[in-house]
Amino acid sequence: MPRALRHTLLVVLPVTLAAALLPLGYSNQLLLFNFVVFLTLAQGVNVIYGFTGYLPFGYVGFFGAGAYGFSLSVIHLHMAPLGALGVGALAAILLGLLLTPLLRLSGAYFAIANLAAALAVYQVVSNPNLTEITKGPYGISLSGVYHPQLSYAVAVAIMSATLSLAVYLRNSRFGLALQAIREDAVSAAMAGINVVRARTLAWLLSALVAGLIGGAFAWYVSVFYPDTVFSADFSIFAIVFALFGGVATATGPVLGVLILYGIYNAIGISTPQYFQLIYGLLIMGLVLFLPNGLVSLLKRRGIDVP
Amino acid sequence: MLEYALLAGLVFGLYFSLVGLGLNLVFGVMRIVNLAHGDFLMLGAFGAFWLFNLIHLNPIATVFLALILFTALGVPLYYLLVPRLLRAKDPEMLSIILFFGLSQVIEALATIVFGPSERSIPGRVLGSGPVQVLGQSFPAAWLASGVASALAVLGVYLYLYRTRLGYLTRAVMVNREEALATGIDVHRVSAIAFGVGLALAAIAGVFAPFMLGSVTPAMGVDLNIQSFVVIVIGSLGNPLGTVLGGIVYGVSLMFMQTYFSSWANLLPYVLLILILLVRPSGLLGRQVRRA
Numbered sequence: 075m076p077r078a079l080r081h082t083l084l085v086v087l088p089v090t091l092a093a094a095l096l097p098l099g100y101s102n103q104l105l106l107f108n109f110v111v112f113l114t115l116a117q118g119v120n121v122i123y124g125f126t127g128y129l130p131f132g133y134v135g136f137f138g139a140g141a142y143g144f145s146l147s148v149i150h151l152h153m154a155p156l157g158a159l160g161v162g163a164l165a166a167i168l169l170g171l172l173l174t175p176l177l178r179l180s181g182a183y184f185a186i187a188n189l190a191a192a193l194a195v196y197q198v199v200s201n202p203n204l205t206e207i208t209k210g211p212y213g214i215s216l217s218g219v220y221h222p223q224l225s226y227a228v229a230v231a232i233m234s235a236t237l238s239l240a241v242y243l244r245n246s247r248f249g250l251a252l253q254a255i256r257e258d259a260v261s262a263a264m265a266g267i268n269v270v271r272a273r274t275l276a277w278l279l280s281a282l283v284a285g286l287i288g289g290a291f292a293w294y295v296s297v298f299y300p301d302t303v304f305s306a307d308f309s310i311f312a313i314v315f316a317l318f319g320g321v322a323t324a325t326g327p328v329l330g331v332l333i334l335y336g337i338y339n340a341i342g343i344s345t346p347q348y349f350q351l352i353y354g355l356l357i358m359g360l361v362l363f364l365p366n367g368l369v370s371l372l373k374r375r376g377i378d379v380p
Numbered sequence: 381m382l383e384y385a386l387l388a389g390l391v392f393g394l395y396f397s398l399v400g401l402g403l404n405l406v407f408g409v410m411r412i413v414n415l416a417h418g419d420f421l422m423l424g425a426f427g428a429f430w431l432f433n434l435i436h437l438n439p440i441a442t443v444f445l446a447l448i449l450f451t452a453l454g455v456p457l458y459y460l461l462v463p464r465l466l467r468a469k470d471p472e473m474l475s476i477i478l479f480f481g482l483s484q485v486i487e488a489l490a491t492i493v494f495g496p497s498e499r500s501i502p503g504r505v506l507g508s509g510p511v512q513v514l515g516q517s518f519p520a521a522w523l524a525s526g527v528a529s530a531l532a533v534l535g536v537y538l539y540l541y542r543t544r545l546g547y548l549t550r551a552v553m554v555n556r557e558e559a560l561a562t563g564i565d566v567h568r569v570s571a572i573a574f575g576v577g578l579a580l581a582a583i584a585g586v587f588a589p590f591m592l593g594s595v596t597p598a599m600g601v602d603l604n605i606q607s608f609v610v611i612v613i614g615s616l617g618n619p620l621g622t623v624l625g626g627i628v629y630g631v632s633l634m635f636m637q638t639y640f641s642s643w644a645n646l647l648p649y650v651l652l653i654l655i656l657l658v659r660p661s662g663l664l665g666r667q668v669r670r671a
Contacts, residue, residue, distance in 0.1 A: 355485055
Protein backbone atom coordinates (compact mmCIF):
# COMPACT_ATOMS: atom_id res chain seq x y z
CA MET A 75 0.00 0.00 0.00
CA PRO A 76 1.46 3.41 -0.91
CA ARG A 77 2.49 5.52 2.05
CA ALA A 78 0.18 8.43 1.24
CA LEU A 79 -2.83 6.10 1.15
CA ARG A 80 -1.85 4.49 4.44
CA HIS A 81 -1.46 7.93 6.05
CA THR A 82 -4.86 8.97 4.71
CA LEU A 83 -6.47 5.87 6.20
CA LEU A 84 -4.67 6.35 9.51
CA VAL A 85 -5.22 10.09 10.04
CA VAL A 86 -7.66 11.79 7.68
CA LEU A 87 -10.35 9.11 7.71
CA PRO A 88 -10.67 8.52 11.47
CA VAL A 89 -10.57 12.23 12.36
CA THR A 90 -13.12 13.12 9.69
CA LEU A 91 -15.43 10.26 10.67
CA ALA A 92 -15.20 11.18 14.34
CA ALA A 93 -15.99 14.82 13.63
CA ALA A 94 -18.87 13.89 11.33
CA LEU A 95 -20.47 11.22 13.56
CA LEU A 96 -19.92 12.59 17.09
CA PRO A 97 -22.73 15.21 16.88
CA LEU A 98 -25.22 12.33 16.51
CA GLY A 99 -24.48 11.08 20.01
CA TYR A 100 -23.03 14.16 21.73
CA SER A 101 -25.12 17.25 22.26
CA ASN A 102 -22.51 20.00 22.75
CA GLN A 103 -22.04 20.76 19.06
CA LEU A 104 -20.33 24.11 19.72
CA LEU A 105 -17.50 22.33 21.52
CA LEU A 106 -17.07 19.90 18.62
CA PHE A 107 -17.15 22.82 16.19
CA ASN A 108 -14.36 24.55 18.09
CA PHE A 109 -12.33 21.36 17.93
CA VAL A 110 -12.84 21.26 14.15
CA VAL A 111 -11.76 24.92 13.88
CA PHE A 112 -8.56 24.32 15.84
CA LEU A 113 -7.77 21.08 14.04
CA THR A 114 -7.91 23.07 10.81
CA LEU A 115 -5.96 26.08 12.08
CA ALA A 116 -3.24 23.91 13.62
CA GLN A 117 -2.77 22.15 10.29
CA GLY A 118 -2.73 25.55 8.55
CA VAL A 119 0.09 26.64 10.84
CA ASN A 120 1.75 23.29 10.15
CA VAL A 121 1.74 24.04 6.40
CA ILE A 122 3.60 27.32 6.76
CA TYR A 123 5.61 26.82 9.95
CA GLY A 124 6.15 23.08 9.97
CA PHE A 125 7.11 22.69 6.37
CA THR A 126 8.53 26.12 5.53
CA GLY A 127 9.82 27.44 8.85
CA TYR A 128 8.00 30.79 8.85
CA LEU A 129 6.35 31.34 12.23
CA PRO A 130 2.99 33.06 11.55
CA PHE A 131 2.41 34.96 14.78
CA GLY A 132 -0.41 36.86 13.09
CA TYR A 133 -2.10 33.85 11.55
CA VAL A 134 -5.44 35.01 12.94
CA GLY A 135 -5.37 37.83 10.35
CA PHE A 136 -6.39 35.30 7.68
CA PHE A 137 -9.03 33.78 9.93
CA GLY A 138 -10.54 37.22 10.53
CA ALA A 139 -10.27 38.15 6.86
CA GLY A 140 -12.20 34.97 6.00
CA ALA A 141 -14.85 35.68 8.62
CA TYR A 142 -15.30 39.27 7.46
CA GLY A 143 -15.16 38.38 3.75
CA PHE A 144 -17.95 35.90 4.40
CA SER A 145 -20.06 38.21 6.55
CA LEU A 146 -19.73 41.35 4.44
CA SER A 147 -20.64 39.57 1.23
CA VAL A 148 -23.73 38.15 2.96
CA ILE A 149 -24.70 41.56 4.35
CA HIS A 150 -23.90 43.83 1.42
CA LEU A 151 -24.19 41.52 -1.60
CA HIS A 152 -26.84 39.19 -0.18
CA MET A 153 -24.84 36.20 -1.33
CA ALA A 154 -25.69 32.58 -0.50
CA PRO A 155 -23.47 31.19 2.30
CA LEU A 156 -21.47 28.85 0.06
CA GLY A 157 -20.66 31.67 -2.38
CA ALA A 158 -19.83 33.94 0.52
CA LEU A 159 -17.43 31.29 1.79
CA GLY A 160 -15.58 31.68 -1.51
CA VAL A 161 -15.38 35.44 -0.95
CA GLY A 162 -13.98 34.80 2.53
CA ALA A 163 -11.32 32.52 1.09
CA LEU A 164 -10.55 35.14 -1.55
CA ALA A 165 -10.19 37.84 1.11
CA ALA A 166 -7.68 35.67 2.99
CA ILE A 167 -5.72 34.95 -0.18
CA LEU A 168 -5.64 38.63 -1.12
CA LEU A 169 -4.35 39.47 2.36
CA GLY A 170 -1.78 36.70 1.91
CA LEU A 171 -0.68 38.18 -1.42
CA LEU A 172 -0.45 41.63 0.15
CA LEU A 173 1.80 40.18 2.84
CA THR A 174 4.05 38.09 0.58
CA PRO A 175 6.83 40.72 0.83
CA LEU A 176 7.09 39.73 4.51
CA LEU A 177 8.46 36.35 3.41
CA ARG A 178 11.68 38.16 2.55
CA LEU A 179 12.21 38.73 6.27
CA SER A 180 13.86 35.95 8.17
CA GLY A 181 13.06 34.26 11.46
CA ALA A 182 12.03 36.53 14.25
CA TYR A 183 11.47 39.54 11.99
CA PHE A 184 8.88 37.68 9.97
CA ALA A 185 7.02 36.59 13.10
CA ILE A 186 6.92 40.12 14.53
CA ALA A 187 5.98 41.75 11.22
CA ASN A 188 3.21 39.19 10.70
CA LEU A 189 1.85 39.91 14.18
CA ALA A 190 1.89 43.62 13.41
CA ALA A 191 0.09 42.98 10.11
CA ALA A 192 -2.72 41.04 11.81
CA LEU A 193 -3.13 43.81 14.39
CA ALA A 194 -3.19 46.42 11.61
CA VAL A 195 -5.98 44.54 9.81
CA TYR A 196 -7.90 44.34 13.08
CA GLN A 197 -7.48 48.08 13.66
CA VAL A 198 -8.81 48.83 10.18
CA VAL A 199 -11.80 46.48 10.42
CA SER A 200 -12.82 47.66 13.88
CA ASN A 201 -12.30 51.36 13.16
CA PRO A 202 -15.48 53.32 13.92
CA ASN A 203 -14.89 55.43 10.78
CA LEU A 204 -15.69 52.39 8.63
CA THR A 205 -18.92 51.45 10.40
CA GLU A 206 -20.85 51.82 7.13
CA ILE A 207 -18.75 49.09 5.51
CA THR A 208 -17.46 46.78 8.23
CA LYS A 209 -19.92 47.59 11.07
CA GLY A 210 -16.82 48.81 12.94
CA PRO A 211 -16.50 47.73 16.56
CA TYR A 212 -20.23 46.97 16.83
CA GLY A 213 -19.94 43.52 15.37
CA ILE A 214 -21.72 41.39 12.81
CA SER A 215 -25.08 39.68 12.96
CA LEU A 216 -25.98 37.12 10.30
CA SER A 217 -29.20 35.69 11.67
CA GLY A 218 -30.61 35.35 8.13
CA VAL A 219 -28.21 32.59 7.07
CA TYR A 220 -27.80 30.89 10.46
CA HIS A 221 -27.70 27.14 9.86
CA PRO A 222 -25.69 25.17 12.44
CA GLN A 223 -26.02 21.74 10.78
CA LEU A 224 -24.93 22.80 7.30
CA SER A 225 -22.14 25.12 8.52
CA TYR A 226 -20.83 22.35 10.79
CA ALA A 227 -20.76 19.93 7.88
CA VAL A 228 -18.92 22.47 5.73
CA ALA A 229 -16.36 23.04 8.51
CA VAL A 230 -15.75 19.28 8.76
CA ALA A 231 -15.22 19.15 4.99
CA ILE A 232 -12.70 22.01 5.21
CA MET A 233 -10.90 20.25 8.06
CA SER A 234 -10.78 17.02 6.10
CA ALA A 235 -9.34 18.78 3.05
CA THR A 236 -6.72 20.48 5.25
CA LEU A 237 -5.71 17.17 6.80
CA SER A 238 -5.37 15.73 3.30
CA LEU A 239 -3.20 18.69 2.37
CA ALA A 240 -0.91 17.92 5.31
CA VAL A 241 -0.73 14.25 4.28
CA TYR A 242 0.05 15.33 0.74
CA LEU A 243 2.86 17.63 1.90
CA ARG A 244 4.19 14.88 4.15
CA ASN A 245 4.48 12.48 1.20
CA SER A 246 5.14 14.60 -1.88
CA ARG A 247 8.04 16.15 -3.69
CA PHE A 248 6.53 19.57 -3.04
CA GLY A 249 6.49 18.98 0.72
CA LEU A 250 10.06 17.77 0.56
CA ALA A 251 11.04 20.88 -1.40
CA LEU A 252 9.46 23.08 1.28
CA GLN A 253 11.38 21.28 4.01
CA ALA A 254 14.58 21.73 2.03
CA ILE A 255 13.89 25.48 1.90
CA ARG A 256 13.29 25.48 5.65
CA GLU A 257 16.65 23.81 6.30
CA ASP A 258 18.71 25.88 3.88
CA ALA A 259 17.17 28.15 1.25
CA VAL A 260 20.37 28.64 -0.71
CA SER A 261 21.13 24.91 -1.03
CA ALA A 262 17.51 24.28 -1.97
CA ALA A 263 17.78 26.83 -4.77
CA MET A 264 21.01 25.14 -5.90
CA ALA A 265 19.13 21.84 -6.07
CA GLY A 266 16.73 23.37 -8.56
CA ILE A 267 13.84 24.35 -6.29
CA ASN A 268 12.11 27.59 -7.15
CA VAL A 269 12.34 28.95 -3.61
CA VAL A 270 10.21 32.06 -4.04
CA ARG A 271 7.40 30.23 -5.83
CA ALA A 272 7.35 27.29 -3.42
CA ARG A 273 7.26 29.36 -0.24
CA THR A 274 4.68 31.76 -1.68
CA LEU A 275 2.47 28.82 -2.60
CA ALA A 276 2.77 27.35 0.91
CA TRP A 277 1.98 30.76 2.41
CA LEU A 278 -1.13 31.21 0.24
CA LEU A 279 -2.29 27.64 0.94
CA SER A 280 -2.11 28.24 4.66
CA ALA A 281 -3.90 31.59 4.21
CA LEU A 282 -6.61 29.82 2.19
CA VAL A 283 -7.14 27.22 4.92
CA ALA A 284 -7.52 29.89 7.61
CA GLY A 285 -9.80 32.00 5.40
CA LEU A 286 -12.13 29.08 4.67
CA ILE A 287 -12.44 28.00 8.27
CA GLY A 288 -12.82 31.66 9.30
CA GLY A 289 -15.79 31.96 6.93
CA ALA A 290 -17.29 28.75 8.31
CA PHE A 291 -16.77 30.09 11.84
CA ALA A 292 -18.64 33.32 10.98
CA TRP A 293 -21.44 31.26 9.46
CA TYR A 294 -21.69 28.91 12.44
CA VAL A 295 -21.62 31.50 15.24
CA SER A 296 -23.37 34.16 13.07
CA VAL A 297 -23.06 36.87 15.75
CA PHE A 298 -19.58 38.12 16.59
CA TYR A 299 -17.41 41.16 17.23
CA PRO A 300 -14.12 42.05 15.52
CA ASP A 301 -12.15 41.13 18.61
CA THR A 302 -13.74 37.65 18.54
CA VAL A 303 -12.38 36.71 15.14
CA PHE A 304 -9.13 38.69 15.45
CA SER A 305 -8.34 37.39 18.93
CA ALA A 306 -4.63 36.63 19.23
CA ASP A 307 -5.67 33.41 20.97
CA PHE A 308 -6.41 31.84 17.59
CA SER A 309 -2.84 32.32 16.31
CA ILE A 310 -1.28 31.37 19.60
CA PHE A 311 -3.41 28.31 20.28
CA ALA A 312 -2.91 27.05 16.73
CA ILE A 313 0.87 27.49 16.96
CA VAL A 314 1.15 25.92 20.40
CA PHE A 315 -1.09 22.97 19.48
CA ALA A 316 0.91 22.31 16.31
CA LEU A 317 4.26 22.63 18.10
CA PHE A 318 3.17 20.48 21.01
CA GLY A 319 2.20 17.57 18.80
CA GLY A 320 5.10 18.05 16.41
CA VAL A 321 5.15 19.89 13.11
CA ALA A 322 5.95 18.62 9.61
CA THR A 323 3.75 15.58 10.26
CA ALA A 324 0.01 15.17 9.78
CA THR A 325 -0.47 13.47 13.17
CA GLY A 326 1.35 15.96 15.39
CA PRO A 327 -1.06 18.90 15.18
CA VAL A 328 -4.04 16.53 15.59
CA LEU A 329 -2.54 15.11 18.78
CA GLY A 330 -1.71 18.61 20.02
CA VAL A 331 -5.28 19.84 19.53
CA LEU A 332 -6.88 16.75 21.08
CA ILE A 333 -4.68 16.86 24.18
CA LEU A 334 -4.22 20.58 24.82
CA TYR A 335 -7.62 21.79 23.67
CA GLY A 336 -9.07 18.93 25.69
CA ILE A 337 -7.26 20.25 28.78
CA TYR A 338 -8.39 23.77 27.91
CA ASN A 339 -12.02 22.72 27.87
CA ALA A 340 -11.62 20.84 31.12
CA ILE A 341 -10.04 23.69 33.12
CA GLY A 342 -9.50 26.67 30.82
CA ILE A 343 -13.05 27.94 30.48
CA SER A 344 -13.75 28.36 34.19
CA THR A 345 -10.24 29.47 35.19
CA PRO A 346 -8.43 30.69 32.06
CA GLN A 347 -5.44 32.03 34.02
CA TYR A 348 -4.56 28.53 35.27
CA PHE A 349 -4.71 27.16 31.77
CA GLN A 350 -2.55 30.08 30.62
CA LEU A 351 -0.04 29.21 33.35
CA ILE A 352 0.01 25.55 32.32
CA TYR A 353 0.41 26.21 28.63
CA GLY A 354 3.05 28.85 29.27
CA LEU A 355 5.07 26.31 31.23
CA LEU A 356 4.37 23.66 28.59
CA ILE A 357 5.69 25.92 25.83
CA MET A 358 8.86 26.67 27.78
CA GLY A 359 9.47 23.03 28.61
CA LEU A 360 8.79 22.11 25.01
CA VAL A 361 11.34 24.54 23.56
CA LEU A 362 13.99 23.55 26.06
CA PHE A 363 13.53 19.80 26.19
CA LEU A 364 11.41 18.59 23.26
CA PRO A 365 11.71 21.13 20.43
CA ASN A 366 10.26 18.71 17.89
CA GLY A 367 7.05 17.90 19.75
CA LEU A 368 5.40 14.74 21.02
CA VAL A 369 5.80 12.77 17.80
CA SER A 370 9.58 13.08 18.07
CA LEU A 371 9.32 10.60 20.96
CA LEU A 372 7.97 8.04 18.48
CA LYS A 373 10.25 9.09 15.63
CA ARG A 374 13.30 8.55 17.85
CA ARG A 375 12.28 4.89 18.15
CA GLY A 376 12.21 4.60 14.38
CA ILE A 377 8.43 4.58 14.07
CA ASP A 378 7.11 6.14 10.86
CA VAL A 379 4.64 8.78 12.04
CA PRO A 380 2.09 9.81 9.41
CA MET B 381 -1.26 72.55 18.35
CA LEU B 382 1.95 71.97 16.43
CA GLU B 383 4.23 72.99 19.28
CA TYR B 384 2.20 70.91 21.69
CA ALA B 385 2.42 67.79 19.52
CA LEU B 386 6.15 68.30 19.04
CA LEU B 387 6.95 68.82 22.71
CA ALA B 388 4.64 66.06 23.96
CA GLY B 389 6.16 63.82 21.28
CA LEU B 390 9.61 64.56 22.61
CA VAL B 391 8.60 63.71 26.19
CA PHE B 392 6.87 60.53 25.08
CA GLY B 393 9.81 59.79 22.81
CA LEU B 394 12.18 59.81 25.75
CA TYR B 395 9.82 57.52 27.61
CA PHE B 396 9.49 55.13 24.65
CA SER B 397 13.29 55.01 24.38
CA LEU B 398 13.30 53.64 27.89
CA VAL B 399 10.51 51.19 26.99
CA GLY B 400 12.55 49.75 24.12
CA LEU B 401 16.00 50.03 25.68
CA GLY B 402 15.98 46.80 27.69
CA LEU B 403 14.69 44.74 24.77
CA ASN B 404 17.41 46.12 22.55
CA LEU B 405 20.14 45.51 25.10
CA VAL B 406 19.12 41.86 25.46
CA PHE B 407 18.88 41.46 21.68
CA GLY B 408 22.20 43.18 21.11
CA VAL B 409 24.12 41.04 23.57
CA MET B 410 22.42 37.64 23.17
CA ARG B 411 20.75 37.84 19.76
CA ILE B 412 17.55 36.56 21.30
CA VAL B 413 14.12 38.16 21.28
CA ASN B 414 12.69 38.66 24.76
CA LEU B 415 9.00 38.46 23.96
CA ALA B 416 8.28 38.68 27.69
CA HIS B 417 9.71 42.23 27.75
CA GLY B 418 6.27 43.83 27.97
CA ASP B 419 5.37 41.54 30.84
CA PHE B 420 8.38 42.57 32.90
CA LEU B 421 7.29 46.13 32.23
CA MET B 422 3.85 45.18 33.53
CA LEU B 423 5.42 43.70 36.67
CA GLY B 424 7.24 46.98 37.26
CA ALA B 425 3.98 48.87 36.89
CA PHE B 426 2.18 46.60 39.36
CA GLY B 427 5.11 46.80 41.75
CA ALA B 428 4.85 50.61 41.72
CA PHE B 429 1.09 50.40 42.17
CA TRP B 430 1.21 48.05 45.15
CA LEU B 431 4.08 49.77 46.91
CA PHE B 432 2.29 53.08 46.51
CA ASN B 433 -1.00 51.73 47.83
CA LEU B 434 0.41 49.70 50.70
CA ILE B 435 3.15 51.90 52.11
CA HIS B 436 2.76 55.09 50.02
CA LEU B 437 6.19 54.57 48.53
CA ASN B 438 7.01 57.24 45.95
CA PRO B 439 7.43 55.68 42.45
CA ILE B 440 10.86 57.30 42.22
CA ALA B 441 12.00 55.10 45.12
CA THR B 442 10.43 52.10 43.41
CA VAL B 443 12.75 52.74 40.46
CA PHE B 444 15.81 51.93 42.53
CA LEU B 445 14.10 48.97 44.13
CA ALA B 446 13.15 47.66 40.67
CA LEU B 447 16.71 48.09 39.41
CA ILE B 448 18.10 45.91 42.18
CA LEU B 449 15.30 43.34 42.30
CA PHE B 450 14.98 42.72 38.59
CA THR B 451 18.72 42.57 37.96
CA ALA B 452 18.89 39.99 40.74
CA LEU B 453 15.98 38.11 39.17
CA GLY B 454 17.42 38.29 35.67
CA VAL B 455 20.77 36.67 36.41
CA PRO B 456 19.42 33.28 37.60
CA LEU B 457 16.72 33.41 34.93
CA TYR B 458 19.46 33.82 32.33
CA TYR B 459 21.32 30.74 33.55
CA LEU B 460 18.06 28.79 33.70
CA LEU B 461 16.95 29.53 30.13
CA VAL B 462 19.46 31.11 27.83
CA PRO B 463 22.56 28.84 27.71
CA ARG B 464 20.33 25.88 26.84
CA LEU B 465 18.52 27.96 24.24
CA LEU B 466 21.72 29.16 22.61
CA ARG B 467 22.81 25.56 22.02
CA ALA B 468 19.74 24.97 19.80
CA LYS B 469 19.88 25.12 16.03
CA ASP B 470 18.06 28.41 15.58
CA PRO B 471 18.15 30.28 18.91
CA GLU B 472 16.71 33.52 17.57
CA MET B 473 13.55 31.81 16.32
CA LEU B 474 13.16 29.49 19.31
CA SER B 475 13.67 32.43 21.67
CA ILE B 476 10.42 33.95 20.40
CA ILE B 477 8.50 30.83 21.36
CA LEU B 478 10.33 30.29 24.64
CA PHE B 479 9.85 33.86 25.84
CA PHE B 480 6.31 33.82 24.61
CA GLY B 481 5.80 30.91 27.01
CA LEU B 482 7.44 32.92 29.78
CA SER B 483 5.21 35.90 29.03
CA GLN B 484 2.15 33.65 29.37
CA VAL B 485 3.41 32.35 32.70
CA ILE B 486 4.01 35.88 34.00
CA GLU B 487 0.67 37.13 32.72
CA ALA B 488 -1.15 34.16 34.30
CA LEU B 489 0.61 34.56 37.65
CA ALA B 490 -0.06 38.31 37.61
CA THR B 491 -3.74 37.66 36.90
CA ILE B 492 -3.91 35.14 39.73
CA VAL B 493 -2.16 37.46 42.19
CA PHE B 494 -3.40 40.92 41.17
CA GLY B 495 -6.71 40.10 39.47
CA PRO B 496 -7.60 41.21 35.95
CA SER B 497 -8.86 44.73 36.79
CA GLU B 498 -7.26 47.99 35.68
CA ARG B 499 -5.04 49.86 38.14
CA SER B 500 -3.71 53.39 38.18
CA ILE B 501 -1.70 55.76 40.36
CA PRO B 502 -2.81 59.40 40.66
CA GLY B 503 -0.55 61.67 38.61
CA ARG B 504 -0.04 64.19 41.41
CA VAL B 505 2.36 61.76 43.12
CA LEU B 506 5.08 62.89 40.71
CA GLY B 507 4.45 66.61 41.18
CA SER B 508 1.37 68.80 41.29
CA GLY B 509 -0.45 70.77 38.64
CA PRO B 510 0.35 71.43 35.00
CA VAL B 511 3.78 72.77 34.15
CA GLN B 512 4.35 75.46 31.51
CA VAL B 513 7.05 74.69 28.94
CA LEU B 514 7.52 77.11 26.02
CA GLY B 515 3.96 78.31 26.40
CA GLN B 516 2.42 74.82 26.44
CA SER B 517 1.14 73.18 29.59
CA PHE B 518 1.83 69.54 30.41
CA PRO B 519 1.01 67.32 33.39
CA ALA B 520 3.95 67.38 35.79
CA ALA B 521 3.98 63.55 35.82
CA TRP B 522 4.80 63.47 32.09
CA LEU B 523 7.80 65.73 32.52
CA ALA B 524 9.02 63.79 35.55
CA SER B 525 8.74 60.52 33.60
CA GLY B 526 10.51 62.05 30.61
CA VAL B 527 13.39 63.29 32.79
CA ALA B 528 13.65 59.97 34.60
CA SER B 529 13.76 58.15 31.24
CA ALA B 530 16.54 60.42 30.03
CA LEU B 531 18.48 59.71 33.21
CA ALA B 532 18.02 55.96 32.77
CA VAL B 533 19.28 56.16 29.19
CA LEU B 534 22.27 58.16 30.43
CA GLY B 535 22.86 55.45 33.04
CA VAL B 536 22.96 52.78 30.32
CA TYR B 537 25.37 54.93 28.32
CA LEU B 538 27.69 55.22 31.32
CA TYR B 539 27.41 51.46 31.97
CA LEU B 540 28.27 50.57 28.36
CA TYR B 541 30.95 53.19 27.63
CA ARG B 542 32.49 54.14 30.96
CA THR B 543 32.86 50.87 32.89
CA ARG B 544 35.01 47.82 32.35
CA LEU B 545 31.93 45.58 32.43
CA GLY B 546 30.36 47.72 29.70
CA TYR B 547 33.52 47.39 27.63
CA LEU B 548 33.25 43.59 27.88
CA THR B 549 29.53 43.77 27.14
CA ARG B 550 30.21 45.67 23.93
CA ALA B 551 32.81 43.09 22.97
CA VAL B 552 30.20 40.33 23.33
CA MET B 553 27.77 42.41 21.24
CA VAL B 554 30.22 42.71 18.39
CA ASN B 555 31.17 39.06 18.27
CA ARG B 556 30.25 36.43 20.79
CA GLU B 557 32.73 33.79 19.61
CA GLU B 558 35.70 36.15 19.50
CA ALA B 559 34.81 37.52 22.92
CA LEU B 560 34.84 33.95 24.20
CA ALA B 561 38.17 33.29 22.49
CA THR B 562 39.79 36.33 24.14
CA GLY B 563 38.89 34.90 27.53
CA ILE B 564 35.85 36.99 28.41
CA ASP B 565 33.40 35.17 30.66
CA VAL B 566 30.64 35.54 28.09
CA HIS B 567 27.92 33.97 30.22
CA ARG B 568 28.59 36.24 33.20
CA VAL B 569 28.60 39.36 31.03
CA SER B 570 25.43 38.25 29.23
CA ALA B 571 23.67 37.33 32.46
CA ILE B 572 24.25 40.81 33.86
CA ALA B 573 23.13 42.42 30.60
CA PHE B 574 20.01 40.24 30.71
CA GLY B 575 19.31 41.35 34.27
CA VAL B 576 19.85 45.01 33.37
CA GLY B 577 17.53 44.54 30.38
CA LEU B 578 14.76 43.24 32.62
CA ALA B 579 15.39 45.98 35.16
CA LEU B 580 15.08 48.64 32.44
CA ALA B 581 11.74 47.14 31.44
CA ALA B 582 10.57 47.22 35.05
CA ILE B 583 11.73 50.83 35.45
CA ALA B 584 9.81 51.81 32.33
CA GLY B 585 6.89 49.99 33.94
CA VAL B 586 7.06 52.15 37.06
CA PHE B 587 6.20 55.16 34.89
CA ALA B 588 3.62 53.31 32.79
CA PRO B 589 0.67 54.32 35.01
CA PHE B 590 1.52 57.98 34.31
CA MET B 591 2.38 57.72 30.61
CA LEU B 592 0.17 54.92 29.30
CA GLY B 593 -2.87 55.17 31.56
CA SER B 594 -4.16 52.35 33.70
CA VAL B 595 -2.29 49.03 33.80
CA THR B 596 -3.60 45.46 33.52
CA PRO B 597 -1.84 42.07 33.57
CA ALA B 598 -2.60 41.71 29.84
CA MET B 599 -0.88 44.93 28.74
CA GLY B 600 2.38 43.16 27.80
CA VAL B 601 1.58 42.10 24.23
CA ASP B 602 0.80 45.59 22.99
CA LEU B 603 3.90 46.98 24.67
CA ASN B 604 6.06 44.38 22.95
CA ILE B 605 4.95 45.63 19.57
CA GLN B 606 5.58 49.25 20.52
CA SER B 607 9.02 48.35 21.88
CA PHE B 608 9.79 46.58 18.64
CA VAL B 609 8.77 49.58 16.58
CA VAL B 610 11.02 51.79 18.65
CA ILE B 611 14.10 49.58 18.44
CA VAL B 612 13.60 48.74 14.77
CA ILE B 613 13.35 52.44 13.84
CA GLY B 614 16.48 53.10 15.85
CA SER B 615 18.95 50.37 15.28
CA LEU B 616 18.44 46.78 16.31
CA GLY B 617 21.27 45.58 18.51
CA ASN B 618 22.54 49.09 19.24
CA PRO B 619 21.01 50.22 22.53
CA LEU B 620 21.72 53.91 22.07
CA GLY B 621 20.08 53.96 18.65
CA THR B 622 16.92 53.30 20.63
CA VAL B 623 16.80 56.94 21.66
CA LEU B 624 16.49 58.01 18.03
CA GLY B 625 13.77 55.38 17.51
CA GLY B 626 11.91 56.43 20.63
CA ILE B 627 11.84 60.08 19.65
CA VAL B 628 10.79 59.39 16.05
CA TYR B 629 8.05 57.10 17.32
CA GLY B 630 6.91 59.46 20.10
CA VAL B 631 6.71 62.50 17.83
CA SER B 632 4.88 60.65 15.04
CA LEU B 633 2.46 59.13 17.56
CA MET B 634 1.65 62.58 18.96
CA PHE B 635 1.16 63.99 15.48
CA MET B 636 -1.20 61.15 14.60
CA GLN B 637 -3.14 61.63 17.82
CA THR B 638 -3.40 65.36 17.22
CA TYR B 639 -4.36 65.35 13.56
CA PHE B 640 -5.81 61.87 12.73
CA SER B 641 -6.77 60.63 16.17
CA SER B 642 -9.09 57.83 15.03
CA TRP B 643 -6.32 56.15 13.03
CA ALA B 644 -3.52 56.64 15.56
CA ASN B 645 -3.74 53.04 16.79
CA LEU B 646 -2.70 51.83 13.36
CA LEU B 647 0.59 53.74 13.41
CA PRO B 648 2.92 51.36 15.29
CA TYR B 649 1.96 48.36 13.17
CA VAL B 650 2.22 50.08 9.81
CA LEU B 651 5.45 51.81 10.79
CA LEU B 652 6.98 48.50 11.88
CA ILE B 653 6.07 46.65 8.67
CA LEU B 654 7.17 49.51 6.42
CA ILE B 655 10.54 49.91 8.10
CA LEU B 656 11.24 46.18 8.10
CA LEU B 657 10.42 46.02 4.40
CA VAL B 658 11.89 49.26 3.12
CA ARG B 659 15.09 49.76 5.10
CA PRO B 660 15.86 46.39 6.66
CA SER B 661 19.63 46.46 6.47
CA GLY B 662 20.20 50.21 6.41
CA LEU B 663 18.38 51.03 9.61
CA LEU B 664 19.05 47.79 11.40
CA GLY B 665 22.68 47.49 10.54
CA ARG B 666 22.45 43.73 9.97
CA GLN B 667 21.03 41.29 7.48
CA VAL B 668 17.47 40.32 8.35
CA ARG B 669 16.26 39.26 4.94
CA ARG B 670 16.46 35.87 3.39
CA ALA B 671 16.94 35.57 -0.39
